[in-house]
Amino acid sequence: GIQVEQSPPDLILQEGANSTLRCNFSDSVNNLQWFHQNPWGQLINLFYIPSGTKQNGRLSATTVATERYSLLYISSSQTTDSGVYFCAVLLSYNTDKLIFGTGTRLQVFP
Amino acid sequence: GAGVSQSPSNKVTEKGKDVELRCDPISGHTALYWYRQRLGQGLEFLIYFQGNSAPDKSGLPSDRFSAERTGESVSTLTIQRTQQEDSAVYLCASSLFDRGSQPQHFGDGTRLSIL
Numbered sequence: 001g002i003q004v005e006q007s008p009p010d011l012i013l014q015e016g017a018n019s020t021l022r023c024n025f026s027d028s029v030n031n032l033q034w035f036h037q038n039p040w041g042q043l044i045n046l047f048y049i050p051s052g053t054k055q056n057g058r059l060s061a062t063t064v065a066t067e068r069y070s071l072l073y074i075s076s077s078q079t080t081d082s083g084v085y086f087c088a089v090l091l092s093y094n095t096d097k098l099i100f101g102t103g104t105r106l107q108v109f110p
Numbered sequence: 111g112a113g114v115s116q117s118p119s120n121k122v123t124e125k126g127k128d129v130e131l132r133c134d135p136i137s138g139h140t141a142l143y144w145y146r147q148r149l150g151q152g153l154e155f156l157i158y159f160q161g162n163s164a165p166d167k168s169g170l171p172s173d174r175f176s177a178e179r180t181g182e183s184v185s186t187l188t189i190q191r192t193q194q195e196d197s198a199v200y201l202c203a204s205s206l207f208d209r210g211s212q213p214q215h216f217g218d219g220t221r222l223s224i225l
Contacts, residue, residue: 033213041199041219043153048213086152096166097143098203098214100152 002027004089004101011106013077021072021104023087031090032063033098034072038083046072046085077108112136114217116202122223125194131187131220135204140182143203143214144169153201159185160207189222197224 003026013019023032034046047054047061049070054061058077063070070087084105088098115134123129135142144156155169159179170176174192179185189196199221203214 031211031213035216041221043201043216043219045213045215088153096158097155097169098145098153099155103152 002029002089002091002099004087004099006085006087006101006104008104009102011104013106013108015078015108015110017077017108018073018075019077019106021074021085021106023070023072023101025068025070025087025089025101027068028092029065029068029089030092032065032070033088034061034070035086035088036081036083037086037103043086074106077106079108079110082106082108114202114204114215116200116217116220118220119218120221120223122225123192124225125192127192128188128190129192129222131189131200131222133185133187133202133204133217135183135185135202136215138182139204139206139215141205141207141214142179142185143205144177144185144187145201145203146171147199147201147219149198156187156200192222192224194224197222 005024007022031050036044049063051065058075060073084103088100117132142159145153147153158166162179174190177187199219201219203216205214206212
């Protein structure tokens, strides 16, 4: 089956630092979403990004579907950015379910 | 507008009991999904509804798990004869169905603990 791998698995930053999270996937996908799961377990939609680049405040994302990867950029990190970041993909031939990556656990310290 | 609503938010029950979890999707969303998240892991797909039919039940882990949906509204996930390995957060999502061209929006989940 499809593999969705994220790197790094863990990331520790000081407030104000920038970071790049990566999501690699092993099959053709129809769509990709990035989520932030906060320390309370809530899963928050960040981006819906099948291709191209999007920006939302301090966050931006780029997906290159032909090369089977996506990147999430966090600039000027804040302690509230802490949590787990997941990418999830919808396969081209089975668009019924999201397949989640392994996650990147981010801790931002003041 | 209101997001995806799940109840209860927490459920603690004894092994062997049946539990019922509820999901209210975003109004107008025809597709509804159930996922499970075990501690420290990513989400795993359980079942998908389009309207009140379930074209994909491939993720249900055993015949103790079942789900229903009333029209394009509320869904219930039932776990019979619960086991300790059923302990997890159960998350529901909904989307405007268009073969994957719309994002899925998640509820806050039900944290299920089996004693």
